[in-house]
Ligand code: SF4
């Protein structure tokens with residue numbers, strides 16, 4: 001299948017993701033430094049090339065996009081100062097908007113609406129805390145209804161609830 | 171009052187021994203602190219920033235604004251929290267339009283962020299604000315341990331914005347570890363990521379584990395007694411994903427706690443998956 005080069009997509013990534021995108025001259029230092037590229041089909045340099053060319057069909061549905069651990073090794077070593085992780089994170093934002101969000105990630109994101117934290121909080125965790133002489137419930141959104149409501153308002157104002165398919169249980 | 175403590179998610183909710191050890195260490199060093207009341211998840215840099223940068227930025231700004239109204243510096247004990255809050259703070263300070271956008275959203279809950287909060291990491295506070303003499307002065311028990319230091323990724327990187335020195339051959343954590351009498355040993359793959367970041371632990375646990383195993387083999391080969399990290403998320407990954415005979419994992423606060431002679435029962439070692447007893451036996 002012929003690949004469609006979409007310069008507008010590339011411009012958008014450079015504008016909203018990071019303007020360093022077009023500085024990349026494809027040396028491959030990033031791939032060679034990447035702990036994920038070493039053992040997966042994800043290749044850092046290739047992903048940046050896809051973005052430069054605006055090959056969005058090679059990017060958005062591509063599972064490889066999610067194999068970056070954001071370790072920043074590539075950015076530290078890139079001779080052209082490309083902000084690689086920032087670009088990858090932006091591409092993921094676009095992938096999420098296009099509906100390519102893993103269920104496991106939706107689950108983590110929902111925790112933010114329920115607990116205000118990325119992980120759940122149950123009785124056993126409260127007990128564990130108390131056994132160490134800590135307050136059972138941390139003084140966070142877990143201990144304050146208002147704080148949790150404020151947080152939810154902020155996330156909803158960004159449309160985060162609809163992005164992850166979260167509906168309040170009444 | 172000097173610091174508002176941002177405890178994060180993994181430490182208080184999964185390894186609370188890290189939180190209690192930190193409290194004991196800060197108390198021993200006479201550091202003034204309070205909890206950051208009403209804080210939420212930072213939100214986690216890899217995961218939430220991957221889904222929606224604007225959500226990540228405004229949730230981070232809410233936490234930064236809470237510390238701002240305390241009038242304190244914000245202290246984290248986790249590389250993830252540090253990375254997220256440091257980076258969101260940086261973006262908001264660099265780009266006034268973004269700060270304005272975020273404040274439109276914060277206004278809905280009656281808040282505003284002016285960009286004045288300083289984001290700190292416990293390890294860097296120990297190194298720069300406390301310093302060697304003050305920390306060494308509290309050591310009651312010299313630790314005869316061989317420690318494999320794991321920096322994690324978001325403590326020093328990106329170095330351009332962090333300003334904590336370079337990340338290819340850093341020494342800051344090794345130095346703190348050696349203040350306790352322990353020896354920080356060299357090993358292959360010292361700078362390798364734990365594998366869990368960027369949402370990889372949730373979405374591709376096999377990949378995360380492969381990176382952990384590489385580290386596991388390297389630290390075993392080097393003859394380390396334990397892994398020490400400044401990050402509860404790396405801590406979780408190593409404690410959960412190494413094989414049964416993996417190295418015990420200690421947060422930097424737990425290591426300092428042992429050296430300071432803090433109450434071991436408050437360090438939560440009995441809740442670690444990988445048995446910490448060999449470390450405790452060795453330092454007896
Ligand atoms: S290291 Fe930098 S310049 Fe080289 S391929 Fe990677 S992004 Fe491009």
Ligand code: SF4
Nearest residue numbers: 034068069071072074
């Ligand atoms: S930040 Fe991502 S792409 Fe860059 S080296 Fe690390 S895992 Fe690879």
